[in-house]
Amino acid sequence: MRRIIFLNFILLLLSSSAFAQTELPEDLKEYFKKSILAKVKRLEHYITLIADKSKDEGLRKSSINQAVELFEDENKKVQISSMKNGVQTVVDRPVRTYFDRLYAITADRVDITFYEVIQLTDVRLGPDKRYYATAYIFQDTKIYYNSHSDIPDYSDRTEKAIDITIKPDTTIVGDKTVVLYPAKLGNINVKETKSPK
Amino acid sequence: MTARLTIFLVFFSTMAVGQVQDDWDIQAENFLNRIKNIEFFIDRFNSQGTDTLQRNYQIISLFDLTKLKAKNSVSYRETAAAFIRSVNRRDHQVLLNFTDTSWYAELSVKTKSSGLLTCLLQVTPQPSGHAWSVVAITLDGRETERFGPNDIIFPPNANGTDFMSVLIAFRDGKVPAVNKMNVRAEMIQRITYHFLQVDGWIFTVDYVDRNSKNSGWLVNELVKTTGDGKINYRRKLHLD
Numbered sequence: 001m002r003r004i005i006f007l008n009f010i011l012l013l014l015s016s017s018a019f020a021q022t023e024l025p026e027d028l029k030e031y032f033k034k035s036i037l038a039k040v041k042r043l044e045h046y047i048t049l050i051a052d053k054s055k056d057e058g059l060r061k062s063s064i065n066q067a068v069e070l071f072e073d074e075n076k077k078v079q080i081s082s083m084k085n086g087v088q089t090v091v092d093r094p095v096r097t098y099f100d101r102l103y104a105i106t107a108d109r110v111d112i113t114f115y116e117v118i119q120l121t122d123v124r125l126g127p128d129k130r131y132y133a134t135a136y137i138f139q140d141t142k143i144y145y146n147s148h149s150d151i152p153d154y155s156d157r158t159e160k161a162i163d164i165t166i167k168p169d170t171t172i173v174g175d176k177t178v179v180l181y182p183a184k185l186g187n188i189n190v191k192e193t194k195s196p197k
Numbered sequence: 198m199t200a201r202l203t204i205f206l207v208f209f210s211t212m213a214v215g216q217v218q219d220d221w222d223i224q225a226e227n228f229l230n231r232i233k234n235i236e237f238f239i240d241r242f243n244s245q246g247t248d249t250l251q252r253n254y255q256i257i258s259l260f261d262l263t264k265l266k267a268k269n270s271v272s273y274r275e276t277a278a279a280f281i282r283s284v285n286r287r288d289h290q291v292l293l294n295f296t297d298t299s300w301y302a303e304l305s306v307k308t309k310s311s312g313l314l315t316c317l318l319q320v321t322p323q324p325s326g327h328a329w330s331v332v333a334i335t336l337d338g339r340e341t342e343r344f345g346p347n348d349i350i351f352p353p354n355a356n357g358t359d360f361m362s363v364l365i366a367f368r369d370g371k372v373p374a375v376n377k378m379n380v381r382a383e384m385i386q387r388i389t390y391h392f393l394q395v396d397g398w399i400f401t402v403d404y405v406d407r408n409s410k411n412s413g414w415l416v417n418e419l420v421k422t423t424g425d426g427k428i429n430y431r432r433k434l435h436l437d
Binding site: 079092126128130132161 | 233234236237295323324325326327328350352353354355356357358359361362365406408
C-alpha cells in the first residue's frame with residue numbers, strides 16, 4: 001500500500017511539472033497547500049519553543065537554527081510590533097536576529113500561542129518559475145515578569161502575513177527524474193497588533 | 198444591529214434587486230469579516246457559486262459601511278446601488294480578475310527627506326506566470342519616471358505582505374530610478390488599489406483598520422465614468 005501511495009505521489013509530481021501555465025491543477029494546489037501549511041506550522045512550533053523559558057536551553061538554542069532553515073535565506077525580514085499606551089510600533093529584523101531576540105526576552109515566562117487556523121491565498125506562478133503565496137498566522141503573546149503571576153505584564157494579539165515561495169527542485173529517484181516542491185518562508189509582515197480585550 | 202438592518206433595508210429598497218431576507222444580519226455574519234488581502238476582496242466580489250441576492254450581500258459587505266451609512270451620502274448610496282446592479286445582473290455577472298492589467302496598486306512611500314514617493318504597480322503577464330511590475334514612480338507629484346512591464350518586477354504575492362519586498366528593494370538601493378532621485382525610502386504609509394476593470398466604473402480600495410468586522414480592504418471611492426474618464430484617471434495617476 002505504501003508503495004502505491006509513493007508511486008502516485010511521484011506520478012503527481014511528474015505530471016505537474018508539465019504545467020508551465022496559469023491555472024494550477026487541483027491536485028497540485030492541494031499538494032502545495034499541505035506543503036505550505038506544514039512549513040508554517042513548524043514556524044509556529046519553533047516560535048513557541050524558542051520563547052518558552054520552561055524548556056531546555058540547549059533545545060531552545062538549537063531550534064533557532066532549525067527555524068532559520070525554514071526561510072529562503074537569512075536576509076529575509078521579520079517585522080516585530082509592540083503596543084505601548086495603545087500606540088503600535090513596528091521594526092524589521094533579519095530572521096536570525098528576530099529568533100535570537102525572541103530567545104533572549106527578559107522575563108520569567110513567555111507564552112506564545114497561535115489562536116486561529118492558518119489562512120492561505122491562492123498559489124501563483126511567478127516570473128522566475130517559482131510559485132508564490134501568502135500565509136496568515138495569528139499570534140497571542142503573553143509576557144510575565146513574575147512566573148508566579150497569573151496576569152501577564154504584557155500581552156498582545158498579532159496577525160502576521162508570511163511570503164511563501166515554492167521553488168521546483170529536480171532530483172533523481174532510482175532511474176526517474178522527480179520534481180519536488182519544497183515551500184520556503186520569506187518576509188513576515190505585521191498586519192495588525194491588538195491588546196486583547 | 199437593528200439600525201444596521203434598517204439602513205440595509207432602505208439601501209436595498211432603492212435597488213430593486215430582489216427582496217431583503219429577514220435574516221440579513223445572521224447572513225451578514227458570514228460575509229462581514231476583515232478582508233486581509235486584496236485577493237480575498239476579489240474572491241468575495243466574484244462570489245462564484247452564489248445566487249444573485251447572496252452576491253449582492255457579498256458585494257455590499259466590500260464597501261466601507263460607515264461611509265455608506267453616513268447621513269450625507271445619499272448620492273453615494275445610489276451610486277453604489279447602480280454599481281451593484283451593473284455588475285450583478287442575473288443574465289450577466291461582471292467579475293474581477295487578479296491577472297487583469299487594468300488595476301493598479303499605488304504605494305505612498307514616506308522618505309527620510311520628507312518627500313513622498315508614489316510607486317504604481319500593475320500585475321503583468323510574464324513568459325512564466327505573472328509579476329507585480331513597477332509602472333511609474335513619482336516624487337512629490339512632479340518628477341515621474343515610467344517603466345516597461347519587465348523593468349522592475351516583484352513576485353505575484355508581493356501584495357500579501359503589503360509590498361514589503363518593494364520597500365526593502367528601495368531601501369537597499371536595488372532600484373536605480375529611486376537611487377537617482379536621491380531619497381531614502383522609510384516606510385509605506387498607504388496602499389490604494391485602483392480598479393479600472395469594470396466597464397463604466399472606477400473604484401478604489403483602501404485598508405480600513407478598525408475594530409469591526411467591516412474592515413480590511415474595502416471600497417473607498419466609487420465613480421461612474423463615461424467617454425475619456427478612464428484615460429483622464431490614468432493621467433491623474435501619472436500612468437500616461
